Amino acid sequence: MLSPLPAYGCGVPVYSPNARVVNGEDAIPYSWPWQISLQYEKDGAFHHTCGGTLIAPNWVMTAGHCxxxxxxxxxxVGEYDMSSAEGSEQRIPVPTEGIFVHPKWNPTCVACGNDIALLRLSHTAELSDKVKLGCLPPQGDVLSNDYPCYISGWGRLYTNGPLPSKLQQALLPVVDYAHCTKLDWWGPFAIQQSMICAGGDIRSGCNGDSGGPLNCQASDGRWQVHGIASFVSALGCNALKKPTVFTRVSAFSPWIEETIANNS
Incomplete structure (x- = not known):
């Protein structure tokens, strides 16, 4: 069966990310070229609300709760510094009929999982050195404990802190299911097998955004988007042993491929 998602030409930025950053900081401009800003209209203007990933020229993956x-x-797409027009941005409407939230997503039960949505854009994004597609991991792929991944987004710099105008990134090592479900971590009730935890110390999640990607480099050098930022602890985004929790993309491969194939 032919996959509707492109296998080649994804996950390779022209501008290499700075993989030496430990704490959150400004990303190198356009080094996460599949990162998008999801914006909603209010009083005639659009406002950033969530991150997301461009996974096909006219499809974006984000969180259901967004x-x-x-x-x-x-x-x-092509956004880096929200405070200035850089000329690389493309603003593309999302028609109401192009919104596909996972049928099992329940907004009153984030811990139940299925926090994923796909958006079909009104027209295709123009790919360039600043706009590229993110690669999805193979179905069922689960990363090992401590695997180095990066969250990216325009999320707060620290709990209740200001929103940055430039895209941020932070190193968030994967916390495997066995660790994340320990009682003194998240425990067995908040975390499903279809989730991936990452971080859990001073770097955790504030630098990302709901819906934004957890970027992990595969052995072939390509970056794959393994997670969609779903929730952080009520104690704040850098609470010890409360890593950021992501929807595990590889658990939803069939739904993603089916949704795109049936609605393209």
Missing amino acids: ISTSRQYEVV
Whole structure:
């Protein structure tokens, strides 16, 4: 069966990310070229609400909890510094009929999982050195404990802190299921097998955004998006032993491929 998702030409940035950053800091411009800003319309202007990943020229992957049926959305690709127009941005509307939230997503039960949505854009994004597709991992792929991944986004710099204008990144090592479900970590009830935990110390999750990618480099050098940022602890985004929790993309490969194939 032919996969509707491109196998080649994804996950290779023209501008290499700085993989030496430990704490969150400004990303190298356009080094996560599949990162998008999901924005909603209010009072005639669009406002950033969540991150997401460009996975096909006209499809974006984000979190289910980012979507409210009453809102109008657009996706901005080629974005780096939100405070200035850099000329690389493309603003693409998301028609209401192009919103596909996972059928089992339940907004009153984030811990139940299925926090994933796909957005079909009104037209395709123009790919360039600053706009590229993210690769998805193979179905069922689970990363080992401590695997180095990077969260990226325009999320807060620290709990209740300001929102940055430039794209941020932070190293978040994977915390495997056995560790993450320990009682003094998240425990067995908040974490499903279809989730991936990462971080859990001073670097955790503030630098990302809901819906944004957890970027992990595969052995062939390509970056794969293994996670969609789902939730952090009520104690704040850098609480010890409370890593950021992501939807595990490889658990939803069949739903992603089916949704795109049936609605393209």
